[in-house]
Amino acid sequence: MVEAIGPPTEGPGTFGQWMVAKYVSQHVGTVLSGEGGDELFGGYARLHLVAGVPVPDGYEGYELPSGYPLELGEALDFEWKVNLPALLAVDEKVNAANGLTAIAPMASDPRLINYVLGRPDRERVGKVLIKEAMRGLLPDAIVDRTDKRGFPVPFVEWAQGPLRDFIGDRIGYIPDPEKPWDRKWWVDLCQGQTAMV
Numbered sequence: 001m002v003e004a005i006g007p008p009t010e011g012p013g014t015f016g017q018w019m020v021a022k023y024v025s026q027h028v029g030t031v032l033s034g035e036g037g038d039e040l041f042g043g044y045a046r047l048h049l050v051a052g053v054p055v056p057d058g059y060e061g062y063e064l065p066s067g068y069p070l071e072l073g074e075a076l077d078f079e080w081k082v083n084l085p086a087l088l089a090v091d092e093k094v095n096a097a098n099g100l101t102a103i104a105p106m107a108s109d110p111r112l113i114n115y116v117l118g119r120p121d122r123e124r125v126g127k128v129l130i131k132e133a134m135r136g137l138l139p140d141a142i143v144d145r146t147d148k149r150g151f152p153v154p155f156v157e158w159a160q161g162p163l164r165d166f167i168g169d170r171i172g173y174i175p176d177p178e179k180p181w182d183r184k185w186w187v188d189l190c191q192g193q194t195a196m197v
Contacts, residue, residue, distance in 0.1 A: 002190050005093035012186045014090055017151045031100055036107030039079040040116050042125035043148075045181070050075045051125040058111040062181055072121045080117075143155040156180040161173050 001018045024031055038044050044050070045059040050072050055062055070102040088107060095102040106112065116129060123129055131143050154173045159167045166190065168174055175185040 001094075004097040005090065011183050012153050012155050014094065015155075017091070017094050018098075021094050021100055025098040025100050029099070029101060031095065031102050033091055033095075033102040033104040033196075034106065035087050035102075035104040036084060037127070037130075039084040039087075040106055040113065040124070041127040041130050042076065042079075043127050044079065047072075047075055047125050051122065053126055054146075059181065060096075072125070074123055076124055127146070155186070182192065 001015060005014070005018075020138050021031075042048075042058075045055040045062045046064055046068055048055045048059075049062065049064055050068075050070060064070075069078050084107060090102065091102055091104065116124060119129065131177045155163070156177055157180075160177055164174060167185070171185060171188040173185070176182065
């Protein structure tokens with residue numbers, strides 16, 4: 001995967017995304033991508049923290065990345081203008097390497113983008129706009145879920161067990177199970193850091 005797409009690989013979800021693309025490419029040639037949804041509709045735990053709303057399930061104890069904007073408008077702009085282009089680049093590489101064409105409507109439809117970007121910042125956190133648009137069309141149990149995450153791959157748990165020696169030998173430490181959202185270990189692993197001997 002790292003050879004095929006090269007850096008940046010963004011986060012551990014890249015592996016899950018790669019595996020899905022590899023499987024899906026056996027059946028179709030074009031897919032819809034959800035890229036842009038978290039950036040446009042404020043799905044990230046870091047945006048929840050900045051906005052002062054509860055974080056999604058599984059992010060209890062989550063801390064903002066160093067240097068992350070503390071003002072909501074700035075944080076939303078950062079996600080849309082800085083984070084999203086990097087994610088779209090990874091999405092393109094992952095899909096292209098597996099022979100897929102991906103269409104990301106939430107990152108490319110100007111009508112949707114202009115509407116959402118024109119809404120007050122507070123409405124753009126926690127996917128409130130999407131949830132309210134779907135209420136009555138989908139069961140409340142789906143609309144009100146708080147455990148939705150992208151492509152979670154249990155690397156941190158694996159690093160505590162079956163991959164412990166591999167990861168320890170490769171980067172010189174084991175990811176902290178108390179901070180599964182900290183991606184430094186993933187960056188080190190993908191960049192080929194080798195433990196000091």
